[in-house]
Amino acid sequence: MKFLAKYFFILLILFFSISSVLANDARCPGENEPPPPILKIDQSSLLKQLEQLKDTQGRVLWTTKDENKKELENIFESKPQKTKLEQFFQLLFLIQKQIPASYLPLEVQPPIITEVLLTAKVFTEPSFPKKITSVTLRQDDPNRSPLFKVQFGNSEVRFPLNQGRGFASWDQGLCQVAKELVFYPGFSFRVRNSRLNNNLVVENFDQVEIYGNFGSRGLFDIDLNYVELQKVEFIAGTDQGKVTAKVAQREFKENKHSALFKFVGSMIPNTAKQRIDW
Numbered sequence: 150m151k152f153l154a155k156y157f158f159i160l161l162i163l164f165f166s167i168s169s170v171l172a173n174d175a176r177c178p179g180e181n182e183p184p185p186p187i188l189k190i191d192q193s194s195l196l197k198q199l200e201q202l203k204d205t206q207g208r209v210l211w212t213t214k215d216e217n218k219k220e221l222e223n224i225f226e227s228k229p230q231k232t233k234l235e236q237f238f239q240l241l242f243l244i245q246k247q248i249p250a251s252y253l254p255l256e257v258q259p260p261i262i263t264e265v266l267l268t269a270k271v272f273t274e275p276s277f278p279k280k281i282t283s284v285t286l287r288q289d290d291p292n293r294s295p296l297f298k299v300q301f302g303n304s305e306v307r308f309p310l311n312q313g314r315g316f317a318s319w320d321q322g323l324c325q326v327a328k329e330l331v332f333y334p335g336f337s338f339r340v341r342n343s344r345l346n347n348n349l350v351v352e353n354f355d356q357v358e359i360y361g362n363f364g365s366r367g368l369f370d371i372d373l374n375y376v377e378l379q380k381v382e383f384i385a386g387t388d389q390g391k392v393t394a395k396v397a398q399r400e401f402k403e404n405k406h407s408a409l410f411k412f413v414g415s416m417i418p419n420t421a422k423q424r425i426d427w
Contacts, residue, residue: 177319179326185426190272192221198268202206202244204255211247225269232322232426235383237271238351241338245286245295253295254287273312273427283307294341296353299332307330307360310427313359322366329360330427331375347385354378358397375400379418381425383423390425393418 196218199211211217224231224239231239248255259281266278281302290296308330310316315328332358343350357378364371377397383390396414400406406414 151328177324177411179314179317180319182311182314183267184318185233185273187233188273190232190268190270191401192227193371195221195225195265195268198265199244202257202265204252204257206255208252208255210252210255210257211244217243229386229388231383232388233271233273234425234427235349236269237266238340238381238383239349240269240271241297242342242349245297248286250288254285256283256285258283274308277306277308278296293353294339296337296339298335298337301332301334304334307331308427315320316424316426323362325361325363327359327361327363329359330378331358332356343382349383349385350380351383352380354380358399359394372404373400374404376409380420383425388424388426389422391420391422392425393420395419 196213200209200213202210204210220243221240224236224243247278262281262284263278266272266273266281272278280301280303281299282302285298285300286295287298288295310327310329315326317324317326319325336352336356337353338355338357339353340349340351342348354377359376359378360374362375363373363376373396375397376394377391378394380393381390395416395418398415401411401415
């Protein structure tokens with residue numbers, strides 16, 4: 150039991166390390182890099198693209214109304230401005246709410262979905278949405294929100310964070326750097342409003358990881374490269390989020406760790422408040 154407790158303590162240190170983005174230390178180059186730009190959109194152009202949004206059966210998925218125009222304006226024009234990552238999920242959630250339950254399951258393919266995402270400018274890297282081959286939405290569980298699933302043409306798609314600069318922070322004696330999001334075919338998630346406040350919750354992530362340099366130096370030396378994202382709650386009116394993650398299975402395949410750490414690291418997630426964007 151003493152050995153098990155030791156590894157739980159190591160894991161606690163580790164997760165504080167990978168989730169801290171607000172520390173300020175000159176020993177961590179790039180820590181004070183500016184965040185990604187918030188790109189201004191032409192809302193009338195986005196509405197035109199949304200009105201052309203159809204599934205593979207030819208069914209119209211968006212009809213412009215005063216209510217959803219106001220919601221769209223809140224996504225892209227609110228002050229303070231939402232991050233591009235939150236705008237992406239807020240837009241998908243707004244589209245989801247317009248779709249009749251009888252339409253599910255449905256599938257949307259390029260170029261229609263690509264043009265919507267490019268016009269919305271929810272990605273600072275425009276090549277990323279062009280790699281999407283389909284987006285499906287289905288109601289697989291009546292007790293939960295519908296499931297989005299995104300397919301890619303490649304077996305792995307890497308998205309550089311902060312225009313390739315990454316997000317850096319000094320913590321636990323080490324410069325922690327989140328460098329890329331790593332997506333695999335079948336990347337999926339659910340989107341809903343929080344039951345307690347105005348926050349947006351994106352949960353049940355699958356097939357997406359964060360790649361970077363994480364770990365600790367001091368009492369225990371730990372090095373990690375891959376963390377599995379599980380849930381994000383965007384805190385309304387801020388660029389902060391509550392992020393739940395755990396050590397990814399890919400980490401154990403590519404790097405050496407003890408058997409006990411493999412067990413503990415793969416079983417126990419951690420939730421931390423931090424700045425969240427891409």
